[in-house]
Amino acid sequence: MKMRKEYDFSNAQKNPYAGRLKRQVILRMDEGTVGYFKRLAEEMGIPYQTLINLYLRDCAAAHKKLSLRWKQA
Numbered sequence: 001m002k003m004r005k006e007y008d009f010s011n012a013q014k015n016p017y018a019g020r021l022k023r024q025v026i027l028r029m030d031e032g033t034v035g036y037f038k039r040l041a042e043e044m045g046i047p048y049q050t051l052i053n054l055y056l057r058d059c060a061a062a063h064k065k066l067s068l069r070w071k072q073a
Contacts, residue, residue, distance in 0.1 A: 022053075 034048075037055075041048035058064075 037052050038048045041051040044051065
């Protein structure tokens with residue numbers, strides 16, 4: 001197929017999935033946590049970053065909140 005010099009996008013539709021595009025972020029996680037997700041992801045046959053994203057998405061959808069209790073010194 002040969003490329004045209006110009007294309008008409010006047011009837012184009014907006015991408016309905018544009019709002020769900022992924023955004024690259026940098027997270028600092030300890031080795032044990034990364035290792036846990038890597039092992040679990042390997043068992044499941046999916047990339048570990050995908051697994052972490054699915055887990056965090058599930059937490060956000062369920063409005064889960066972390067309960068932390070710090071030890072008194």
